[in-house]
Amino acid sequence: MTRDAQEGLFEAPAPAADPAPAPSSRPRTTAGFAVAGHDPVASVRLIGVLPHLDRPFDYAVPATLDAAGPGMRVKVRFSGREHDGIVLARSARASTDRPLAPLARLVSEDVVISPDMLRVCEEVAERCAGSVGDVLRLAIPPRHARAEKADRAAEEKESTEASAPPKDPVPAEETDEEDEASAAPSDDLLTAYAGLPALVSRAGAPQGPVPRAAVVLEPAHSWDELTAQAIESLPDGAGSLVIAPDQRDVQRLHRCLESHGIAHEVLTSADGPEKRYRAFRRILRGASRVVIGNRSAAFAPVADLALAICLDPADDLLVEPRAPYPHLRTILQARSAQEHCALLLVSRSLDPQTLFLAETGYLHLLPPVPAPLTAVRPHIEAMDEYLREREGPSGRSRMPQQAMRVLREGMARGPVLVQVPRSGYVPAVACTFCGTRCRCPQCAAPLVLRGHGGGLQCTVCGRREDAYRCPECSRTQVRALVIGSARTAEELRRAFPDAPFRVAGGAQGPVPDDDVPDGAIVVATPGAEPAPPGGFAAALLLDADAMLARAAYDADVEAVRRWSNAIALVRPQAEGGRVLIVGTATLPAIRDLVAHRSRIFLDRVMEDRRALDLPPISKVAEVVGDRPAVRSFLAQTALPDGTDVFGPVDVPEEDDRIRSRAVLRLPVERSRELADALRAGIAARSAHKVPGSLRVRLDPPDVF
Structure with missing residues (x-):
């Protein structure tokens, strides 16, 4: 659909160019009802219908539903069934000479979608080869009557309190000293990146180009704090939308905004229908202009949206699993264009898609202001040939003595992190002789080891194989391809029997940020690491080669992203922070972690993708x-x-x-x-x- 056609969605349809029947005072309708006195025809977009029906349909507006207006949700009869729909426009004439059926019911008089948001939904549908009805189903949550009633009462109460005479202000001498201390400004992270203050100052400007940029944070800088400072720098009344891929990231940002005294709304998929719709309605009526959430908050109807921020845009959690499967980046790009809001992508490592957008001129990469490396990142080293030769036989093992020293020294200063690629005990097993992966003879699913001394077990049908025989060479001996987090924790417990342990990820679930005592060893899978308030004193990234050997074309880029997120949880080198990567040190992905802000690895990735015609090329x-x-x-x-x-x-x-x-x-x-x-x-x-x-x-x- 062209832009001119999109801009006229909420206007009365123009008369057809072909000869049309003479206009009459009333449209033709089915029998049994009286139509509204003015503009008796409603153009309705159905929600969630078949793709070939993804277009507006004309319905007659009964006199009893004269309140139905553009952007309101209605019920209509279509093909013998009742469907949800959105009123696009009211007009005096129909675009067809067929008798019009009536609107069945006005669900609510709330205008649940604006013209700009409807154009965003159309743009997302076009870019994702989907239907507008499916996108509307993602953008508008189901109505909850009790939540709507409660929020209407709250709205009336707020309007009554606003009209009441103001209370006497509290004298300055009675203000709590704690409040004054909490209002003290922290380190200005906006000025730590060239051009970021200018982007925030231009956010929401009605004239001129829309500012769009990407920031790769230094490990020592908190994205929560940077987001809070960006929101505080916006003009009064400007709206902002912040999206994080994980529920824990949303909760961390929630706590940070509360500490800054920033009123906001949290909108996540974990909320129940009532809580979610009440939050949606508060946002819709402008009571909340700062909205944070995960993927489900991408379509939040923030009033006067000036700035949209996305954390870690390369995370696959930001891909919608429902049709038409849009990526959050696509939604925010459409909103930035239609609502003229600034767009900021924040990550710990640069991904190919963001670099491609920068190379095409869509956004700018904002570099950090030069600072001492010891203040912005921990000391990072890899197990190179020198360290392996120095260690002797243990240097070639999965957990060399150098790794034990890093853990031991780190535990004396605080908690330490051990990241492993997989959860479980031994999640991948192969034949010792021929290397054939062990699979279930009944359903061909992978066989795993559940615990010490246990037999092989199928991950799908649960079959236990106590006498496994390789189908290729008939041997019975097997070896571990990948060591999981449970087995790693078991090995470390034998080496450090007095240390408290926490295992995060997989069946163990998450570990709360405040449940990491000093001297503890946290064994976690990528993405499940807790974030203790003081940071980790040291981190050990195990099985780096196994992460890079994943069967995917972007395995190296994804591994760097996950490693960078873990490194950001470690204290800077000036505070004793240290990171050891156990893997082949000559691999480009591992060398990229050791070198500070080097573009050699990603430039090579982009060169390879251009040669092979891989995304984003x-x-x-x-x-x-x-x-x-x-x-x-x-x-x-x-x-x-x-x-x-x-x-x-x-x-x-x-x-x-x-x-x-x-x-x-x-x-x-x-x-x-x-x-x-x-x-x-x-x-x-x-x-x-x-x-x-x-x-x-x-x-x-x-x-x-």
Whole structure:
């Protein structure tokens, strides 16, 4: 849809260019009801209907529902069933000469979506080859009557208190000293990055270009504190939206904003329907202009939105698992364009997509102001050949003596962190002789070791294999491919029997930030590390080669991201912080951690992706479904010229079903052509009721 067409969504539809029937005072309707006295025709967009029905439909407005206006939620009858819909516009004439059915019910008189947000939903649908109805289902939470009633009462109470005469101010001498201390300014992190104060000062400006930037934080700098200072620097009345990938990150930011005295709303997927809708309605009426949350808060209707911040945009938790599977970055980019709000991406390491956006001129990379390395990062070293030779035989082991020394010295100053790639005891086992991975003979799922002295067990059907025999060489001896967090903690307990232990991630669940005593050893999987208030005194990154050996084209970039997030939890070198990486020190990803702010690794990654036409250099789509459905979709969809089609190939799944998968690729400059073609193909398939299941995703995180 063109921009001109989008801007007219909430306006009365223009008369058709073709000869139309003579206008009448009333539209043709089905019998049995009286229409409204003015603008009796409502243009309604249905929510969650089939793709080929993803367009506005005209309905007659009964006299009893004359209050229905643009942006309100209604119930309508369509194809014999009742559907949710959004009123786009009211007009005097219909765009069709067919009799109009009436609006069934006005769900609420709340205007739940604005014209700008509707255009955002349309832009996201177009970029993701989806339907606007599916995006609306993501953007607007289901109505909760009790929450709406309670919030209306709160709104009336607030208006009554606002109209009451103001109370006498508290004398200055009676102000608590603690409040004055809490208001004292902390270190100014905004000035630590060149250009960041200018971006915040330009946020929400009605004129001029929209400021967009990305910041790679120094390990010693807190993203919570930087976000709080950015929000405090906004002008009064300006709205802000902050998205974090994880629920714990949202809670940490919540505590930070409370310490700064910043009123805000928390909107997360963990909230129940009532709490979520009440928060949504407070945001909708402008009572809360600072909103924080995870992926589900991306469409929060913040009034006067001036600044949108996203933490760790490369995290796969920011990919919506429901159709049309948009990435949070796509949603915020659409909001930045439609609502003219500044966009800031904050991360611990630079990812290829952000670098590509900077190279194309969409945003700017804001470098840090030079500072002593000992003040902004811990001492980072890798187990290179010199250290391994010095250690002797233990230097080639999984946990050399150098690692033990780092842990022992760190425990004397505070808690220490040990990061391992996988949870469990021994999550991957292989034949000692031929290296064939051990799999269940019944369902072919991986076999694992659950504990010390236990037999092999299937992760899917639960079958126990006490007498396993390799199907390739008939040998019975097996070895561990990957050591999990439980086995690592067991080994460390034997070496440090008096130290308190915490295991985070997997079946053990998370560890609270305040449950990490001094001298404790925390064994955690990537992303599950707690953040103690004083930081870790040391960190040990084990099995680095195993993280880099993951079967994915972005394994090295993802490993650097996870390592960088763990390093940010360690104290700076000036306070004794130290990090040891146990892996092949000559690998580019590990060398990138040791070198401070080097671009050699990421430049090499981008060079390789250009040579291989991998994202973000190319736009990639994945088509997965039943074998006949995938083949017929590819045969009937008019793909753009030059589209590379890989497959379809059969992919066996755990439930013994055989599904097909095809990958489509086109230069990123023509990404809209690919999205439009896939969208048209999905709509045509829906209109012809082609049997079989099918899923189409653009830019899936695990495509290669």
